[in-house]
Amino acid sequence: MRILIANDDGYLAPGIAALVRACQGLGEITVFAPEQNASGTSNALTLGRPLNIFQARGEGVQGFNVVNGTPSDCVHVALTGVLGHRPDLVLSGINNGANMGDDTLYSGTVAAAMEGYLFGVPAIAFSQAVKGWGEIEAAAATARSIVEQVLAAHPLDGTPFLLNVNIPNRADAATLPRRVTRLGRRHASEPVIQQTNPRGETIYWIGPAGDAREAGEGTDFHAVASGCVSITPLQVDLTDHAGRPGWAERLAR
Numbered sequence: 001m002r003i004l005i006a007n008d009d010g011y012l013a014p015g016i017a018a019l020v021r022a023c024q025g026l027g028e029i030t031v032f033a034p035e036q037n038a039s040g041t042s043n044a045l046t047l048g049r050p051l052n053i054f055q056a057r058g059e060g061v062q063g064f065n066v067v068n069g070t071p072s073d074c075v076h077v078a079l080t081g082v083l084g085h086r087p088d089l090v091l092s093g094i095n096n097g098a099n100m101g102d103d104t105l106y107s108g109t110v111a112a113a114m115e116g117y118l119f120g121v122p123a124i125a126f127s128q129a130v131k132g133w134g135e136i137e138a139a140a141a142t143a144r145s146i147v148e149q150v151l152a153a154h155p156l157d158g159t160p161f162l163l164n165v166n167i168p169n170r171a172d173a174a175t176l177p178r179r180v181t182r183l184g185r186r187h188a189s190e191p192v193i194q195q196t197n198p199r200g201e202t203i204y205w206i207g208p209a210g211d212a213r214e215a216g217e218g219t220d221f222h223a224v225a226s227g228c229v230s231i232t233p234l235q236v237d238l239t240d241h242a243g244r245p246g247w248a249e250r251l252a253r
Contacts, residue, residue, distance in 0.1 A: 001027030001156070004078055004087040004116065008071040008095065008108025010037045011056055011064045014133045015094035019126065022140035023091065026147065030083060031064040032074040034108075039096075040206075041070045043111040051077060071112035079119050088156045090116030091147070093126030094139050098166050100127075100220040100230065101184040101212065110164055110234070117162040118236065124150065124163045129224045134169040142173040142229060149178075166220055166230040178229045184219035186210045 003023060007016040011033035023029055032053075046069040055063040065082070067074045075090060092112040099107040113123035126143045128136070146165060154161060167173050187210030197203050215221035223230040240247075 001089065002085060002087045003027050003029050004090045005029060005031045006071055006074045006092050006112040007033050008038045008112060010034050011066045013096065014136050015096055018136045018140035019091060019094050019143055022144040032067060032078045033064055034071060034074060035066050035068045038070050038108045040106050041108045042106050043072050043114060044070045045076060046070060046073050071108035072115045075112050075115035087121055090121050090123040094143060095127035096133060097131040098127055098129045099164060100166050102186045104164060104183060114162060117160055120160050122156055122160045124165060126165045128169050129166055130169045135171050135173060138171050138173040139167045142167050145174050162234045164232040164234050166224050168224055168227060176227060176229050178231055179223040181220040181223045181230045181232045182218055183232055184212055184221040185214035186212055
């Protein structure tokens, strides 16, 4: 089996190193990761300038392919010519912090996995529920266990899938219950933070994410808060299928 691993926290992040170590023995591993932290870049592709790729030493593999672009860039260039073969599985992460609810729309971690899925390759995105890399090795062991469980239940030559996994920061993460969930919802983001830089210019920081608004049973928020690993199957279709007939009727007038 050939596995492509990417992330959005950058090639030096502890999460991707732990994921690579944990996946040793599952197959041939290749890493394409951003040169810098690219959190929050969603599915962005770099179209206004060329991309560079250089090699960096990586634990457990011959080397990390480091791309001066986004997480989606990393997987895209790998799959469209640089890698030289089609991987059987794309893994992304382990992210420094949760990717639940509305976060998935902004997440570079999810976007890297989604890029593989868009090319027809099964993909899984992994995140820790709390930032700080606490119990990262336990999260990595959990990720490997989930990969093994998924492969046993869904052969890679079947229909491609896209899974979003959020793991509590706990030493016993690998033994926690696993729940198949749906995305919850957050309240709107907190207000923008205004500051003045040393030159006297006004600068702005995007405010913190809002609290969970829809976090009832069955959601990813509820599962993680209950001490479970959340596994959410995702799709790319954003069409409002229920609303289509109504819009067709209104616009036909």
